[in-house]
Amino acid sequence: MERTFIKPENENSFMQVFKYYKCNKPKPSLDNVLSLENKIFGKNQIGLYSAPTLIEDLRTELLGLTNVKEWKAYTLLRHPGLILIKNPFTSLGQRYWIRKCLEQYSKKPNKTNIDTEMVLNDWWKECFKSGHCNSKLQNKLRWTTLGYHHNWDTKVYTEDNKSLFPEDLAELCDCISKYLGYQNFRAEAAIVNYYHIGSTLSAHTDHSEVNLEAPLFSFSFGQSAIFLIGGPDKNFEPSAIMLNSGDVAVMSKEARLSYHAVPKIVSALSQPWSNGESDKEICDNMANLKYITDRQQLILDMNRNIDNKEWNLFKNYIQESRINMNVRQVLHEHQKSLLDVKFFKSYFNCFLFILNSISNPSILTKNISFVFQS
Numbered sequence: 001m002e003r004t005f006i007k008p009e010n011e012n013s014f015m016q017v018f019k020y021y022k023c024n025k026p027k028p029s030l031d032n033v034l035s036l037e038n039k040i041f042g043k044n045q046i047g048l049y050s051a052p053t054l055i056e057d058l059r060t061e062l063l064g065l066t067n068v069k070e071w072k073a074y075t076l077l078r079h080p081g082l083i084l085i086k087n088p089f090t091s092l093g094q095r096y097w098i099r100k101c102l103e104q105y106s107k108k109p110n111k112t113n114i115d116t117e118m119v120l121n122d123w124w125k126e127c128f129k130s131g132h133c134n135s136k137l138q139n140k141l142r143w144t145t146l147g148y149h150h151n152w153d154t155k156v157y158t159e160d161n162k163s164l165f166p167e168d169l170a171e172l173c174d175c176i177s178k179y180l181g182y183q184n185f186r187a188e189a190a191i192v193n194y195y196h197i198g199s200t201l202s203a204h205t206d207h208s209e210v211n212l213e214a215p216l217f218s219f220s221f222g223q224s225a226i227f228l229i230g231g232p233d234k235n236f237e238p239s240a241i242m243l244n245s246g247d248v249a250v251m252s253k254e255a256r257l258s259y260h261a262v263p264k265i266v267s268a269l270s271q272p273w274s275n276g277e278s279d280k281e282i283c284d285n286m287a288n289l290k291y292i293t294d295r296q297q298l299i300l301d302m303n304r305n306i307d308n309k310e311w312n313l314f315k316n317y318i319q320e321s322r323i324n325m326n327v328r329q330v331l332h333e334h335q336k337s338l339l340d341v342k343f344f345k346s347y348f349n350c351f352l353f354i355l356n357s358i359s360n361p362s363i364l365t366k367n368i369s370f371v372f373q374s
């Protein structure tokens with residue numbers, strides 16, 4: 001269940017850059033690390049992403065987002081299809097999502113890396129069972145999967161290995177994908193990654209989804225990460241990007257299958273989840289939510305994080321850690337389940353078999369005799 005993707009003997013360009021940024025002695029220079037927060041672009045040539053429409057989305061406040069008119073999105077010339085949205089969240093919004101990842105998404109029926117070691121229905125509650133924080137248990141959580149559960153061994157999603165995808169997260173992705181001009185994105189699977197100082201994620205591509213045309217949405221919260229993104233193979237020299245709390249990285253088109261990795265977690269320069277602005281309560285503004293049925297609960301959950309006492313436990317966690325929500329669409333637009341593909345494939349194979357048999361009847365006799373023999 002370990003997330004290792006490449007063997008250390010493969011000294012390619014990606015690996016060299018990964019090692020450079022991972023190293024602590026000597027500390028790597030950050031001069032070439034693109035940072036939207038500090039407007040440091042290093043060697044990168046960046047462009048402004050112009051959203052197709054800037055129609056106000058009434059859902060933003062309920063989802064912890066600022067007004068779309070304030071969002072700033074960028075593209076990178078070396079990485080077509082990669083879109084970086086500079087923190088579009090309010091402070092209260094960041095608190096909501098951080099808390100959700102820790103308190104709710106880590107619960108059963110979702111799967112976590114801890115499952116192989118022990119049965120825990122509610123990891124967050126278990127961490128505080130004794131009245132104090134069990135930091136050993138707290139640091140054990142590295143990932144949780146939502147919706148279609150990623151199978152780390154087979155790398156194949158299956159219908160019998162899925163749970164309900166969280167409605168609030170589906171709504172958040174719907175809102176951001178609409179802003180980018182995607183009309184039909186459906187959030188169906190997510191990996192929530194929990195990093196501490198010293199955690200890394202090796203180079204990999206995310207290719208298990210049936211639909212690789214749909215974009216992938218990656219949300220960062222808490223401490224910052226040096227994120228490396230390369231190209232279709234590991235010989236393409238990756239670019240380094242500082243992902244700060246609230247930043248959204250969208251991997252679409254060519255970038256959807258690009259190699260990427262996280263060689264280092266670094267202390268955040270600012271703490272946008274802790275701004276005083278978060279003390280502004282959100283109210284019911286009649287937004288038309290697509291997925292969320294219990295909107296009063298959402299408002300309640302959002303406003304609960306104004307109370308510093310309740311929020312404190314989550315604040316302590318995020319002070320030392322980074323959380324990444326990595327959301328994907330698994331199926332094609334008109335596909336209802338993974339079984340559709342299987343049925344389609346077997347019908348197609350059957351059709352091919354009949355066609356072949358007509359042009360070459362010996363195939364039919366051979367296969368029929370084989371069926372009778374077995």
Ligand SMILES: O=C(O)CCC(=O)C(=O)O
Nearest residue numbers: 191193206218262324326
């Ligand atoms: O933590 C990140 O920014 C990237 C995570 C990732 O690539 C993944 O979960 O597949």
Ligand SMILES: [Fe+2]
Nearest residue numbers: 204205206260
């Ligand atoms: Fe990934």
